[in-house]
Amino acid sequence: MLRNHFKIAFRLFAKHKVYTGINLLGLSLALMICFFSYLYIQDEQSYDNFHTDADRVFLINKIRYTKDVENVEPGLFDTEPIEGISKSSANSLPFLKLAETTIPEIESLVKIQAGYITIKTGEEESSELTQYVDEGFFEVVDYHFIYGNSADALSDLKSAVVSDKFAMKYFGKLNAIGEQVNIKGEAIEGFLVTGVISTSQNSIINRNIFLRVENSPYLKNSRYDSWSFSAFSAFIKLNDPNNQALVAGKLRDIEVDHDGLDQLKEQREMLNLGPENPVYSYQLKSLSGIYLDPTLTFFGESSSMLYSLILAGISLIILIIACINYLAISITSSAGRRSEMAIRKVIGANVFHLKTQFYAESLLQVLIAVLLGFTLTQAFLPLFDELANKQFNLSLIENLRLLVFGLAFGVALTFFAGGYPAQILSRFKVLSGLKGNTSHKIKSKLIQGMVVFQFAICLTFISAGLVMRKQFEFINNKQLGFDKEHVVYVQGVSGKTELLKEELSMYPSVVAAAGSDGVFVGRMLNATDVVNGVENRISFITIDSDFFKTMGIELVDVPGILAIEHDQLASGMSFINQSYYEILKEDTVKLNAHINRTKGVIRDFHFESLQNEITPQMFEIDDSSSLSTLFVRLSPNQITEGIEAIKDSYAKITEKSLKEVKFLDEFLESKYEDSQKWQKIVNVSASIGILIASIGLFGLTGIGMANQMKELSIRKVLGAGSKEIAYTLNKQSLILIVIASVISIPLSYSLIRSWLDGFAYHVDISADLFALSLLLLIVITAITVAYHSLKVIFTNPVNILRNE
Numbered sequence: 001m002l003r004n005h006f007k008i009a010f011r012l013f014a015k016h017k018v019y020t021g022i023n024l025l026g027l028s029l030a031l032m033i034c035f036f037s038y039l040y041i042q043d044e045q046s047y048d049n050f051h052t053d054a055d056r057v058f059l060i061n062k063i064r065y066t067k068d069v070e071n072v073e074p075g076l077f078d079t080e081p082i083e084g085i086s087k088s089s090a091n092s093l094p095f096l097k098l099a100e101t102t103i104p105e106i107e108s109l110v111k112i113q114a115g116y117i118t119i120k121t122g123e124e125e126s127s128e129l130t131q132y133v134d135e136g137f138f139e140v141v142d143y144h145f146i147y148g149n150s151a152d153a154l155s156d157l158k159s160a161v162v163s164d165k166f167a168m169k170y171f172g173k174l175n176a177i178g179e180q181v182n183i184k185g186e187a188i189e190g191f192l193v194t195g196v197i198s199t200s201q202n203s204i205i206n207r208n209i210f211l212r213v214e215n216s217p218y219l220k221n222s223r224y225d226s227w228s229f230s231a232f233s234a235f236i237k238l239n240d241p242n243n244q245a246l247v248a249g250k251l252r253d254i255e256v257d258h259d260g261l262d263q264l265k266e267q268r269e270m271l272n273l274g275p276e277n278p279v280y281s282y283q284l285k286s287l288s289g290i291y292l293d294p295t296l297t298f299f300g301e302s303s304s305m306l307y308s309l310i311l312a313g314i315s316l317i318i319l320i321i322a323c324i325n326y327l328a329i330s331i332t333s334s335a336g337r338r339s340e341m342a343i344r345k346v347i348g349a350n351v352f353h354l355k356t357q358f359y360a361e362s363l364l365q366v367l368i369a370v371l372l373g374f375t376l377t378q379a380f381l382p383l384f385d386e387l388a389n390k391q392f393n394l395s396l397i398e399n400l401r402l403l404v405f406g407l408a409f410g411v412a413l414t415f416f417a418g419g420y421p422a423q424i425l426s427r428f429k430v431l432s433g434l435k436g437n438t439s440h441k442i443k444s445k446l447i448q449g450m451v452v453f454q455f456a457i458c459l460t461f462i463s464a465g466l467v468m469r470k471q472f473e474f475i476n477n478k479q480l481g482f483d484k485e486h487v488v489y490v491q492g493v494s495g496k497t498e499l500l501k502e503e504l505s506m507y508p509s510v511v512a513a514a515g516s517d518g519v520f521v522g523r524m525l526n527a528t529d530v531v532n533g534v535e536n537r538i539s540f541i542t543i544d545s546d547f548f549k550t551m552g553i554e555l556v557d558v559p560g561i562l563a564i565e566h567d568q569l570a571s572g573m574s575f576i577n578q579s580y581y582e583i584l585k586e587d588t589v590k591l592n593a594h595i596n597r598t599k600g601v602i603r604d605f606h607f608e609s610l611q612n613e614i615t616p617q618m619f620e621i622d623d624s625s626s627l628s629t630l631f632v633r634l635s636p637n638q639i640t641e642g643i644e645a646i647k648d649s650y651a652k653i654t655e656k657s658l659k660e661v662k663f664l665d666e667f668l669e670s671k672y673e674d675s676q677k678w679q680k681i682v683n684v685s686a687s688i689g690i691l692i693a694s695i696g697l698f699g700l701t702g703i704g705m706a707n708q709m710k711e712l713s714i715r716k717v718l719g720a721g722s723k724e725i726a727y728t729l730n731k732q733s734l735i736l737i738v739i740a741s742v743i744s745i746p747l748s749y750s751l752i753r754s755w756l757d758g759f760a761y762h763v764d765i766s767a768d769l770f771a772l773s774l775l776l777l778i779v780i781t782a783i784t785v786a787y788h789s790l791k792v793i794f795t796n797p798v799n800i801l802r803n804e
Contacts, residue, residue: 023326024369026692030315030322031373031409033688035402036384037315039392041308047202047291052142056107056241058284060099060234060251061087061296065281068274072283074295074304082295087283089296090230095254099236103250108237110134110141113216114206118184121170125184125656127492128166130209132216138195140237141287143207147177148195154212160191161210163199181209185217204290204302227258235287244284251282270530314685317457322692323413324450363414370406377402387680448736454693455740455777456747461686462773463748464755467765468679471756474763480668481605483552486511486634487664489520490646494628497544499653501630507645509638514550515627517542520607520664529616531587538580539617542627545569547619550633554603560595573599573621580616606761613760631664694784733781741774748773 048054063072067084074082100109113132118125138150138161145153146164153161160181167176174196181191191211199207213219213232223229238247256264267279285293294304385391394402493500497515504510519541529538548555548566555563558581574597576584581601584591604614634642643661650658749765756762 020365022695023329023365024372026322026325026695027366027369028372028376029688029692030319031370031406032376032380033315033318033685034409035373035377035406036388037311038402038405039384039394040311040388040390043202043390043392044292044303044305044308047288048204049288050144050201051287053140053237054288055286056238057140057287058236058238058244059089059287059290059296060091060236061089061283061285062091062255063087063281063283065273065277065279066271068277072281072295074293087296088230089233091232091234092227092230093225093232094227095258096232096234098254099234099251102254103247105239105243105247105250106236107239108136108140109234110137110139110236111213111232111234112137112205113213113218113232115217117209119170120182120184120188128208129206130211131205131207132213132218133210134213137210137235140235141205143197143203144201146196146198147175150195153195154210156192156194157212157214158189158191159194159212161195161197162193163197163207163209165199166208167193167196189215202291204287236284238284241286248282248284252278252280255280255282272534311681314682314689318685318689318692321454321457321689324454325692325695326413327416328450359414363411366410366414367407370403370410374403374406387677387684389677448732451733451736452740452743455737455781456744458686458690458693458780459741459744459770459773459777460748460751461682461689462776463744463770464752465679465683465686466769466773467752467756467763468682470763470769471759472679474761478606478761481553481603482607483633484665484668486636486639487551488632488634488643488646488661489664489667490630490632490650490658490661492628493630493650493654496653497627497630498623500649501546503649503653504632504645507642507649509635509642509645511633511635512546512550513630513632514546515544515630516547517627517629519543520629520631520667529583529590531583531590536583536616539615541617541619542622543619544623544627545571545573545621547621547631548602550631551605553605555600556603558601560591561598561601564600569599569621571621571623575600575602575619575621577602577614577617577619578604579614580618583616690780694780733785734778737774737777737781740777741770745770 051057064086065084066086069082069084072082072085072087096109096111100106111132111134115130115132116127117130119128133154135154138145138153142150148161153159162170162176162181164174167174167179170176170181171179176193176196179193181193183189183191197207218224218231221229221231224231236247238244264279267273268275268277271279273279285296290296290302292303292305294302296302381392381394490500493515501513501515504513529536546569547553548569555566555575556578557563558578576594576598578601584594602619606614608614632642632646646661647658650656748770752765756765
């Protein structure tokens with residue numbers, strides 16, 4: 001019997017190719033998006049959850065308060081640090097020693113500190129990020145060792161644990177045990193590889209190479225053992241994870257005992273904090289929770305749960321649209337099969353047989369859609385890798401998991417979608433069907449509600465896509481306060497900057513060159529300045545006397561400080577930006593002190609992304625030789641020659657080859673990679689959602705117009721023209737679009753406003769944006785229903801009415 005049901009189903013699909021194709025295409029595309037969403041969310045949730053005792057391992061974070069803030073934990077929709085507090089995982093050695101020895105709830109404490117090293121292989125040199133860790137680090141954070149043993153991998157000071165990728169890159173083989181890694185410092189030091197770890201699982205920690213913490217250059221600092229020298233992060237393993245709050249309190253007690261209650265009171269008063277504000281506290285963040293906490297300042301990658309929610313929401317919406325289409329088309333098309341059901345009942349088919357037939361048809365169609373969706377997932381997986389900036393290598397088990405997920409959904413949809421025809425049509429009266437009553441009598445409000453929902457979602461997608469595009473056009477066209485065009489930069493030239501500038505000055509392709517530390521690229525030093533009880537973060541940037549001129553940054557006149565010429569700048573001078581000056585204006589004493597030692601005020605410029613507001617900055621001019629980054633402005637017509645000049649000069653001065661010269665404008669654009677990634681994802685999702693909605697509308701319109709053929713034929717016989725017929729056919733769609741716009745506009749505005757709030761500088765939301773979105777949807781709808789409209793207009797009414 002089941003074989004017969006499937007045979008009939010195949011014949012039905014072949015007879016109604018268009019509607020079958022619409023259902024299969026819509027469902028398969030929606031399932032593809034769901035599969036991608038599942039892979040992304042699973043990957044986001046997988047960071048560091050593979051460690052044996054992940055629930056007992058925590059990262060120590062110090063929280064400093066600048067405002068009275070109650071909640072320090074990130075919410076689901078947070079993507080940035082919480083305003084009013086700052087979190088840091090950097091701790092001083094004396095603090096960590098006391099924590100380890102005086103808190104009995106801590107089973108183990110291991111330090112970790114990241115830094116770049118230069119690896120020398122023959123004549124080649126390359127930079128790699130390394131982790132300096134304690135000997136027992138791998139007993140707490142237990143990565144999978146491919147070769148070697150975690151217990152004694154770092155037992156020697158000259159031991160090195162490397163990743164599988166590092167081993168293949170430098171030694172050409174996975175088993176690198178016994179190989180030597182030569183690291184360039186004051187002298188070449190050799191480290192023996194004693195372990196190779198796997199990077200197949202996601203981790204917040206970069207796993208290139210691990211060295212003993214005793215080799216850290218930070219320990220060479222004269223203040224390394226001072227309470228004020230915070231450079232080391234630490235992971236602790238607790239005896240009981242329920243003691244998390246208890247240990248955090250004891251960590252704060254250690255800090256308070258050192259600082260004293262009087263100093264704590266002074267800080268609270270200076271920052272105008274409430275009497276209950278702790279000024280600072282400690283937080284223990286679980287190892288598996290670090291990646292999805294965007295409020296932490298750590299040296300690894302980070303993300304936000306919001307991104308998973310966005311992708312899950314998009315995929316769910318698209319799936320709902322596809323299911324609505326499938327349900328609506330299944331319901332409306334099945335109502336025309338009453339004659340078939342009547343005849344089958346007459347020849348002996350019972351209710352069970354008829355129900356089974358409908359369920360078999362639905363199951364077969366949905367299962368084909370699942371297989372198509374799975375196939376599309378495999379085909380477009382490389383494209384999704386690029387969009388999501390991830391690398392998904394699906395194993396057999398993961399592929400099977402996807403299929404099971406899809407099949408489970410297919411079975412659920414089968415019984416839901418097949419429920420109407422199975423329960424309703426299998427029970428109608430035989431006489432009604434034999435009389436030829438095959439017209440569709442579904443309540444129109446149900447179908448109209450489905451169409452309105454689709455239109456509202458499509459309008460939201462279109463509006464979001466238009467705003468994202470407008471915002472990035474604004475970013476690309478905004479004046480940043482300096483000239484970013486034709487500027488390249490070279491890092492790591494400390495001690496050679498002045499020599500490079502002199503050498504480059506002989507090339508006509510080089511317009512100007514300047515050195516700096518801490519602006520655009522590199523590490524910036526920050527301090528705080530309390531003005532009128534408000535703590536402000538001040539960025540300290542070191543530059544040479546040619547920097548402002550090279551970058552096209554202007555000096556401005558302000559009361560008390562007159563701008564000086566670029567050629568008057570000299571070593572030892574200091575400058576502040578306009579934002580800092582505006583803050584100092586609120587405190588006359590501080591302003592006068594700065595006027596006495598400041599040589600000028602520079603116009604604000606954006607050296608960070610437009611997501612960040614311009615902060616107060618102080619610039620100190622120093623000798624170029626002490627600066628590590630060289631910025632070079634090239635002649636617009638001689639870019640290639642200028643790059644070659646930089647490489648030649650670099651090789652001559654440093655006796656090393658320069659592999660890559662980086663453009664400043666490309667670096668600045670990279671700061672928007674995350675937002676641009678989501679713009680692409682939203683655009684692709686919107687396109688697929690609109691496509692699915694359009695093909696669904698095409699199918700529903702076709703069925704609806706088929707049911708109106710008698711009415712429209714009578715209108716034509718009575719003298720209605722083509723324009724009147726076209727208006728009648730499209731009037732309902734226009735009304736539904738208007739209703740959808742009323743629903744969509746408030747929702748779109750809220751979502752768009754929330755996204756734009758992530759940018760300190762952004763475009764305004766204007767009414768023309770929604771008008772354009774509405775116009776685009778009307779055009780898409782008109783194109784979608786045009787085929788059916790023309791078909792009805794040019795159909796001879798005699799062919800319809802002669803059978804009545």
